[in-house]
Amino acid sequence: xxxxxxxxxxxxxxxxxxxxxxxxxxxxxxxxxxxxxxxxxxxxxxxxxxxxxxxxxxxxxxxxxxxxxxxxxxxxxxxxxxxxxxxxxxxxxxxxxxxxxxxxxxxxxxxxxxxxxxxxxxxxxxxxxxxxxxxxxxxxxxxxxxxxxxxxxxxxxxxxxxxxxxxxxxxxxxxxxxxxxxxxxxxxxxxxxxxxxxxxxxxxxxxxxxxxxxxxxxxxxxxxxxxxxxxxxxxxxxxxxxxxxxxxxxxxxxxxxxxxxxxxxxxxxxxxxxxxxxxxxxxxxxxxxxxxxxxxxxxxxxxxxxxxxxxxxxxxxxxxxxxxxxxxxxxxxxxxxxxxxxxxxxxxxxxxxxxxxxxxxxxxxxxxxxxxxxxxxxxxxxxxxxxxxxxxxxx
Amino acid sequence: xxxxxxxxxxxxxxxxxxxxxxxxxxxxxxxxxxxxxxxxxxxxxxxxxxxxxxxxxxxxxxxxxxxxxxxxxxxxxxxxxxxxxxxxxxxxxxxxxxxxxxxxxxxxxxxx
Amino acid sequence: xxxxxxxxxxxxxxxxxxxxxxxxxxxxxxxxxxxxxxxxxxxxxxxxxxxxxxxxxxxxxxxxxxxxxxxxxxxxxxxxxxxxxxxxxxxxxxxxxxxxxxxxxxxxxxxxxxxxxxxxxxxxxxxxxxxxxxxxxxxxxxxxxxxxxxxxxxxxxxxxxxxxxxxxxxxxxxxxxxxxxxxxxxxxxxxxxxxxxxxxx
Numbered sequence: 277x278x279x280x281x282x283x284x285x286x287x288x289x290x291x292x293x294x295x296x297x298x299x300x301x302x303x304x305x306x307x308x309x310x311x312x313x314x315x316x317x318x319x320x321x322x323x324x325x326x327x328x329x330x331x332x333x334x335x336x337x338x339x340x341x342x343x344x345x346x347x348x349x350x351x352x353x354x355x356x357x358x359x360x361x362x363x364x365x366x367x368x369x370x371x372x373x374x375x376x377x378x379x380x381x382x383x384x385x386x387x388x389x390x391x392x393x394x395x396x397x398x399x400x401x402x403x404x405x406x407x408x409x410x411x412x413x414x415x416x417x418x419x420x421x422x423x424x425x426x427x428x429x430x431x432x433x434x435x436x437x438x439x440x441x442x443x444x445x446x447x448x449x450x451x452x453x454x455x456x457x458x459x460x461x462x463x464x465x466x467x468x469x470x471x472x473x474x475x476x477x478x479x480x481x482x483x484x485x486x487x488x489x490x491x492x493x494x495x496x497x498x499x500x501x502x503x504x505x506x507x508x509x510x511x512x513x514x515x516x517x518x519x520x521x522x523x524x525x526x527x528x529x530x531x532x533x534x535x536x537x538x539x540x541x542x543x544x545x546x547x548x549x550x551x552x553x554x555x556x557x558x559x560x561x562x563x564x565x566x567x568x569x570x571x572x573x574x575x576x577x578x579x580x581x582x583x584x585x586x587x588x589x590x591x592x593x594x595x596x597x598x599x600x601x602x603x604x605x606x607x608x609x610x611x612x613x614x615x616x617x618x619x620x621x622x623x624x625x626x627x628x629x630x631x632x633x634x635x636x637x638x639x640x641x642x643x644x645x646x647x648x649x650x651x652x653x654x655x656x657x658x659x660x661x662x663x664x665x666x667x668x669x670x671x
Numbered sequence: 672x673x674x675x676x677x678x679x680x681x682x683x684x685x686x687x688x689x690x691x692x693x694x695x696x697x698x699x700x701x702x703x704x705x706x707x708x709x710x711x712x713x714x715x716x717x718x719x720x721x722x723x724x725x726x727x728x729x730x731x732x733x734x735x736x737x738x739x740x741x742x743x744x745x746x747x748x749x750x751x752x753x754x755x756x757x758x759x760x761x762x763x764x765x766x767x768x769x770x771x772x773x774x775x776x777x778x779x780x781x782x783x
Numbered sequence: 784x785x786x787x788x789x790x791x792x793x794x795x796x797x798x799x800x801x802x803x804x805x806x807x808x809x810x811x812x813x814x815x816x817x818x819x820x821x822x823x824x825x826x827x828x829x830x831x832x833x834x835x836x837x838x839x840x841x842x843x844x845x846x847x848x849x850x851x852x853x854x855x856x857x858x859x860x861x862x863x864x865x866x867x868x869x870x871x872x873x874x875x876x877x878x879x880x881x882x883x884x885x886x887x888x889x890x891x892x893x894x895x896x897x898x899x900x901x902x903x904x905x906x907x908x909x910x911x912x913x914x915x916x917x918x919x920x921x922x923x924x925x926x927x928x929x930x931x932x933x934x935x936x937x938x939x940x941x942x943x944x945x946x947x948x949x950x951x952x953x954x955x956x957x958x959x960x961x962x963x964x965x966x967x968x969x970x971x972x973x974x975x976x977x978x979x980x981x982x983x984x
Contacts, residue, residue: 282812286930307831307930314931390689393827446827447853450930547853554850606675638853666677707873708835710795750835769869770892776872776900782829782837 278456278522285448288416288455289355289381289441290315292423294325295463299350302330302338306360307393308445309383313355335360339367339378346376346438347484349475351427354378357445358385361399365406371438372407373500374484377430377470378438379423380408383449384546386635394636395444397546397598401609403440404575407500409507410440411573412546416453419443421524424467428514431470434506440575444547444597446636458522466521507576529578530585534560535567539590540651541625543569543614548595548632548639555644566648571610582617589625590655593647597633607631607664626654632667643667699748705732706777709751711766715742719763726755726764746775785847788956789857792840792946793876794866796832801925803866804932805943807840809972810950812938813961814844822849825929826856832928837870844956862954864946865889866915871900880906885953887979889915889946894982904984913949913979915942919971939966948975 283291289312293301301320303313319325328345332338335356342352356364361382371378382400386392397412404410409430413419419441426439443449474482488496512528519525533549534556535541542552549570556566569585569592571578586592596608604612607629618624630647632639646667654660686692691702715726720742727735727742734749735742744755756764769775790810794803804825811823826839841857843849859879868890870876877886884906888897891914898910916922921941925932939947944966951957952975959976963969 308827311930314927315933318927318931318933318935446855450827451822451824451852551851551853554848638851638855641851664675669677669679669683707837707870708795709873710835710867710869752835769872770890770896770900773899778872778875778900780875780878782874 278458280454280456282452283416283455284311284450284452285413285416285419285443286311286383286450287315287452288420289423290319291455291457292420293353294319295460296351296424296427296467298325298327298353300328300330300342300345300352302332302341302352302354304332304335304338304356304360306335306357306385308385308449309355309357309381311449312381312383335364336367339364339371339380342378343367343371343374343376344476346371346378347374347476349470349472351431351470352378353381355381355383357383358399359388362387362402365403368403368406368408370485373496375436375473375503376438377427377436379426379430380438380440382440382442383445384442385445392635393445395447395547395597396634396636397442398600398609400440400442401574401598404609407504408438408440408575409504409573410442410575413441413443413448414547414549414570416448416455417524419448420455420457421518421522421526424463425514425518428467429507429510432506432510432514433471433473435503435510436473437503437507442546447547447638462521466517504576508578511573527572529571529573530581531570531572532585533568533570535569535585535588538565538567539655540564540566540648541569541586541589541592542566542644542647543571543586543592543594543610545571545574545610546597548597551639551641552595552644555641555648558641559645559648564648564652566651577613577617579617582614583621586614586618586625587621587623591651592625592627593651594627594629595633595639595647596629596631599631599634605629605663626658626660628654628660628662629664630667631664637668639667646670703783704747704777704779705750706747706775707779707782709749709769711751711753712746712769712772712775713744713749713751713753713755713764714767715744716763716765717741719761721761723760725758725760729754729758747777785845787843787845787849788862789860790842790844790862790864790950790956791857791860792842792864792866793870793874794838794840795834796829796836796838797834797926798924799866799922800832800838800929801923801932801936802941802943802946803838803840804929805939805941806864806866806947806950807842809939809944809947809962809966810957811842811844812965813951813957816961816965817957820845820848822852828855830929837867837874860884862887862950862956864950866942866946868892868897871897877901877903877906882906883908885909885911887911887913887946887950887953889913889942891917894980907984909953909981909983911949911953911979911981913945913975915945915949915975918945918974918978919968937967939972940968941971944968944971945975948972949979952976952979953981
């Protein structure tokens with residue numbers, strides 16, 4: 277079966293990209309994601325990976341080159357962090373609307389100013405409207421697995437959408453963890469070669485991305501919506517197949533921990549779920565029944581599953597490691613989506629946001645205790661004290 | 672309308688946008704003390720030195736100054752790169768292990 | 784939550800970055816072999832390293848799972864290893880050490896000479912010196928830097944192995960046999976273990 281290695285999130289991504297036999301890789305340095313390109317370039321130089329490795333002159337160029345390559349039928353990989361992600365912003369919609377299944381690694385980094393390498397999710401979340409599949413990995417093993425799963429889902433003929441393969445900078449990208457690396461035959465069974473539809477081909481000329489009139493707009497947008505909706509069954513099938521071939525069974529969209537008898541829940545995206553699980557164990561030793569709901573895909577957002585999951589709790593604390601200053605309810609980006617998901621459900625928990633981990637500061641066990649304390653009070657009193665708490669600034 | 676501002680304790684406040692008010696180019700950058708980088712200290716032989724100022728011009732960190740009409744190394748910032756020793760036209764600068772000297776202790780609590 | 788033993792390795796950037804990384808990795812790998820829970824990682828903000836900038840590498844060893852694994856630094860190191868001895872003048876390397884700690888220095892000088900530069904010796908129980916370059920005259924420089932390292936030259940093949948061996952002897956954090964099975968140059972590690980000069984305070 278597989279071999280076990282200690283790899284960082286970046287090392288895990290590089291290994292998965294190599295095993296996925298990617299055709300075109302474009303690079304441009306920005307910490308913390310850069311390391312993956314350093315490793316991949318060494319693999320290409322050593323002949324371990326047969327790929328075109330193109331060092332672009334900026335993140336916008338990175339994505340544009342991938343767009344062209346993918347449109348011509350190549351399996352492409354690129355990546356960025358922080359303001360690099362926003363530098364390429366113009367390219368995201370053309371790539372997803374062009375149905376090119378480019379995969380982009382985002383090793384999260386706080387957006388400037390000033391220069392902060394620490395992890396915040398705003399760099400990727402800021403692109404959530406661009407029509408890409410988007411999800412987070414919590415450990416290097418998940419990063420490895422997500423790389424393969426996202427290619428499989430993105431290249432699925434019903435879907436054909438690009439994917440943001442996200443994980444927290446430093447926490448996941450730089451801290452090594454155990455990764456079980458499968459055999460190449462298992463990867464080949466799970467991930468078939470990419471079969472493009474109407475690729476750029478001089479023998480069969482097609483035009484990509486022409487000018488249209490507004491009356492053609494609605495249908496094209498509706499078709500893009502349907503592609504994203506098709507990603508949902510594609511994800512479930514891919515996760516199922518993954519479990520069968522590799523032996524690791526993931527919950528496709530929503531992963532729960534100790535929620536069976538819980539009245540309170542932490543709602544988390546990304547690396548801090550690790551600390552949350554220990555916090556939950558300690559809180560339960562003290563008689564406070566908390567559970568963890570970890571969301572694995574931000575796009576497509578699993579509205580139905582979250583309705584089922586979250587309606588069982590009395591109070592939910594949404595841990596926000598992101599910012600959107602001036603957003604509804606004055607907190608982070610996830611809470612309005614959580615609240616929106618539950619709007620149509622008669623049985624709803626009370627929801628409060630907890631701004632934590634901002635700037636890349638770790639969320640400590642003490643801070644999770646604080647969140648649980650507030651949720652307990654909210655559940656007991658039947659109403660929220662205020663919609664948003666800023667961890668570290670509350671008394 | 673209600674105020675939705677976050678209360679930030681005085682000791683946690685930072686300059687807006689993290690703006691650093693650095694002193695003028697002739698001053699010191701106390702937020703980045705680099706003397707701790709130095710492994711070999713440049714020692715200027717006053718007898719050989721002709722005050723040509725080559726070391727002062729070439730020092731990448733402005734860590735050589737003219738003090739009391741003599742060339743002097745600012746031990747707080749000198750990184751020990753050795754460029755001064757390389758460019759000295761009369762070979763007046765020798766690079767000596769920093770641990771040989773009891774003075775010149777920077778001992779930072781935090782690197783920056 | 785069980786106690787986490789924190790090890791901090793200080794070095795000069797670029798020229799000793801790879802060897803320092805090896806010290807932390809090898810000690811952690813040896814402890815993992817003994818069934819402990821470990822972490823081994825670089826200080827995030829010291830990278831990307833420039834030539835001679837002080838860089839820190841960390842290892843953490845614990846009998847139970849390490850719960851707060853995202854903390855950026857080792858705030859209370861028990862074991863401090865200096866690949867670059869001059870850093871004892873440049874930085875307060877014992878900062879955060881709570882007591883009964885040990886300091887292992889890569890130098891041909893005596894422990895007394897190094898102690899001259901440490902005014903507050905209270906947290907220190909032992910100081911040790913080992914001339915790693917003399918024992919194993921090999922220090923690998925890896926221009927990839929820690930972030931893109933593929934360890935093509937192997938792990939623990941130079942002075943890093945010697946220092947890890949010395950640290951194992953002084954602190955007892957790992958058994959020498961576990962360490963020797965995890966380094967590229969086990970003889971160097973054994974010599975570091977045997978030849979380190981320890982001074983108890």
